[in-house]
Amino acid sequence: MQPIIAIRNLQKRYGEKQVLKGINLDVFPGQIIGYIGPNGAGKSTTVKILIGLLGDFEGEVTILGHDLRTDTLAIKSLIGYVPENAEIYDVLTPMEYLSFVGKLYQMEDAVIEERATRMLGAFGLLENKDQRMDTFSKGMRQKVLITSGLMHNPQIVVLDEPLSGLDANAVIIVKEILALLKREGKTIFYCSHMMDVVEKVSDRIVLINEGSIVADGTFEQLKQAEGDTLEKIFAHLTGEQNLTSVADAFVHASGK
C-alpha cells in the first residue's frame, strides 16, 4: 500500500537549535496515528510542517503524491487542521467565522450552512451560533475550531492537542468523531498529552523525544516491549522514570 503521508529525513532548525533530527515516517490511509512526546519534543513543529505552515525544513514530505514544497496549495485542501487554542476572530459569530473558513476552502454557501449547523448542533452550540465569540468560554471556542478544521471534509485530519479546554462530554464527542472519521476511511494524525485518549483512539503510536522517533507501533506492541500503560511507556522512553520524586521535590521546594 502507498503511504498517504511519506516523511523522509525531516529536519528543522530554529537558529542554532535543531528541533527535528531526521524524522522518517510512512502514514497509511485510514490510520489513526497518536503522535506523542514530552514538552518541546518537536510535535507541533512536525504538525506545522505537515500543514504547510513552516516551509523552511530539510528532507522530503509527500502527501497523497504531492510534494509539500511545491504543491502546498493542493495539500492544504486535502488536510483539515485543528489547532490547540488558536487565535480566533472573536468579534465574529461562529457562523460568520465558519462561513469565512468555508469560503477559503471554496465551499458553496448552502453546504457551509448545512455542515456548520449540523456540527455546531452536535456540540450543543446551536443557540450560540449567531453570538459574538468574545463572550465564549475556552471550550466553546475549541468546538468552533474543531468544526472549522473538519467542515470541508478533508481526507487527512491533523489535530494538535484538540481536547484542550473541553469538558468531559465534549471529549467523548471528539473521540466519537475520530472513530467516525476512521470508519469513513480518513487518516488522522493526532498529537496529544492525554495518554488515556491516545491509548484508546490510536491504532498506531509514534513517540518522539528531542526531535527523534524513539518508538513506533501499536499500543499492544509497545506494551509488550516497554510496559503496561502508555504513561509508563512514555516515562520509560523519554527518560523521566521517577516522577513521584520530581513532584515531591517541586512541592517541598516552596515549603523549606
Ligand SMILES: Nc1ncnc2c1ncn2[C@@H]1O[C@H](COP(=O)(O)OP(=O)(O)OP(=O)(O)O)[C@@H](O)[C@H]1O
Ligand atoms: N518559533 C520558534 N522559534 C524558536 N524555537 C522554537 C520555535 N517554535 C518552537 N521552538 C522550539 O522547538 C522545540 C520544539 O517545539 P514544539 O512546539 O515542536 O514542541 P512540542 O513537542 O509540540 O511541545 P509541547 O508539548 O510543549 O507543545 C522547543 O524547544 C521549542 O522551544
